[in-house]
Amino acid sequence: MTAFGIRLPAMSSLLIWGLLWEIVGQLDLTFFVPPLSQVFATLFEIIGTPVFVKALTETAYAFVMGVFFAIVIGIPVGILMGKSRIVDELLLPWVNIFVSAPLTALVPVLMVLFGFGLTSIIITTTLFAIWIIILNARAGVRQINRSLVEMARSFGATPLDAFTKIYFWAALPEILGGVRIGVIRAVKGVIIGQLLISIVGFGALFELYASNFLMGHFWAVLIILFALAFSISEFLGYLERKVAYYAAKR
Amino acid sequence: MSQTESSFAGAQRLGPDSAVSVRGVSKTYGAVEALRNMSLEFPRGQLTSLLGPSGCGKTTLLKIIAGLIPADEGEVEVNGTKIAGPGNDRAFVFQDFALLPWANVLRNVAFGLELRGVAKSEREAVAERYIRNVGLAGFEKSFPHELSGGMRQRVGLARALSVNADVLLLDEPFSAVDEQTRRKFQEDLLALVANENKTFIFVTHSIEEAVYVSDQIAILLARPSRVSEIIRPSSFREKGVENIRRDPEYLDIVDQIWASLRSYVE
Numbered sequence: 001m002t003a004f005g006i007r008l009p010a011m012s013s014l015l016i017w018g019l020l021w022e023i024v025g026q027l028d029l030t031f032f033v034p035p036l037s038q039v040f041a042t043l044f045e046i047i048g049t050p051v052f053v054k055a056l057t058e059t060a061y062a063f064v065m066g067v068f069f070a071i072v073i074g075i076p077v078g079i080l081m082g083k084s085r086i087v088d089e090l091l092l093p094w095v096n097i098f099v100s101a102p103l104t105a106l107v108p109v110l111m112v113l114f115g116f117g118l119t120s121i122i123i124t125t126t127l128f129a130i131w132i133i134i135l136n137a138r139a140g141v142r143q144i145n146r147s148l149v150e151m152a153r154s155f156g157a158t159p160l161d162a163f164t165k166i167y168f169w170a171a172l173p174e175i176l177g178g179v180r181i182g183v184i185r186a187v188k189g190v191i192i193g194q195l196l197i198s199i200v201g202f203g204a205l206f207e208l209y210a211s212n213f214l215m216g217h218f219w220a221v222l223i224i225l226f227a228l229a230f231s232i233s234e235f236l237g238y239l240e241r242k243v244a245y246y247a248a249k250r
Numbered sequence: 251m252s253q254t255e256s257s258f259a260g261a262q263r264l265g266p267d268s269a270v271s272v273r274g275v276s277k278t279y280g281a282v283e284a285l286r287n288m289s290l291e292f293p294r295g296q297l298t299s300l301l302g303p304s305g306c307g308k309t310t311l312l313k314i315i316a317g318l319i320p321a322d323e324g325e326v327e328v329n330g331t332k333i334a335g336p337g338n339d340r341a342f343v344f345q346d347f348a349l350l351p352w353a354n355v356l357r358n359v360a361f362g363l364e365l366r367g368v369a370k371s372e373r374e375a376v377a378e379r380y381i382r383n384v385g386l387a388g389f390e391k392s393f394p395h396e397l398s399g400g401m402r403q404r405v406g407l408a409r410a411l412s413v414n415a416d417v418l419l420l421d422e423p424f425s426a427v428d429e430q431t432r433r434k435f436q437e438d439l440l441a442l443v444a445n446e447n448k449t450f451i452f453v454t455h456s457i458e459e460a461v462y463v464s465d466q467i468a469i470l471l472a473r474p475s476r477v478s479e480i481i482r483p484s485s486f487r488e489k490g491v492e493n494i495r496r497d498p499e500y501l502d503i504v505d506q507i508w509a510s511l512r513s514y515v516e
Contacts, residue, residue, distance in 0.1 A: 145346070145348070147344050147345075147346050147348040148350070150313075150318050150342075150344070150348070151342065151344060151348035152365065153318060153336055154316050154317070154318055154336045154340070154341070154342040155336070155341070155342075155361065155362040155366070155413065156336055156337070156338065156365050156366055157365045161365055165364075165365075166350075169350070172352070243352070245393070245395065246351035246352050246393070246395065
């Protein structure tokens, strides 16, 4: 990007917003916005503490498990829906309902069904992530070149061969796009789960800091969370670009 | 045992000449009758073209022979055995090449063998040989999007050859490549028919192409599809690729086919 003929470094907008944040913080307008420098000081202060490490492990575990189930269930279901008219007719209404449903409202029901523990948090995370993964895998399979499928059949591919050697790879660019969006949704899911179901992990930290008006701590944890989500999303974006060479030529 | 006997009996009935027999095949798509009671013999070791106006069901017939589409009625025999789906005795070459865009040339050519469970080192050795045969040596690690249309179809051809099927089914294989490449392909195809002991079934909409490459041309007419005529060029086949196009018989057959198809082209 250039402004007034000068080339700006990457993430210039972040610097501008960071500067603005610092100014607003220094003016001491509201306790809600402490100066950014103070937030970062707090960040490095808490990042090694046992409380933080415990919260991080708890959250990471629930997040990884939730995303894992969303992926291993979501991708095959999406591919099946794209392949089979009957499965598609059966499942599509539900997927469309849940992809746009306010899932937070379902969390109390999950608590009744699965208790107040980790299971419910993981299921919440999965529920946030899975629908978009299903829809994208389905879309990827539906645009597959028919003659690729015929080619595999003509050379004697079993249904499993077709699934793993044709459908999965043909749909991979869309699948990765779905996983990327699903992972971002899963971040929301895991925190909402930790806030509503049992106060553990980052959810507990947010609860603790917000109710004690420790806004510096609150923002610090939020920035860490954002940085983690952003890194994962960027990594998946990188994988997506690696398959882009054939995405346009299927 | 009984299967051996029946296939033996089938071979006896067929005689040694036909690699593929189509008997009374009908196919209907909803209200559209694509093929009606079609019967056709494909002599072993020869190239038979299916030629006709668009919508005459030639690709449908080819896919029925491939086992990709089930026939409503009638049967297809390959080497005297009734088919019930795709089989190792047939290999298909696709109009749009049907290459895996995420796999390099070597894996694409070896893909037919990969699906048949051949070990990696073995199938890659076979694939490399056919890659050389079709003139793509040095492109083993290239990806389909890096190749021209003609080169992609060579990959498709090498894939079909490497499974070593008796019957090669070619669905308008040269229609998506440019004119000069197509002529080169046609010459290569003649050499292939002469050197490989395989039966070729070739779908095309080009009269000149059909007459140029075929030992036998089946003219199909549309709605419902039927075989209207079978033409077997006799004299110009041995005169060498560069003389075929000015051979009087070649020119006569091209004219004759056009005369009989003209009224069906709207």
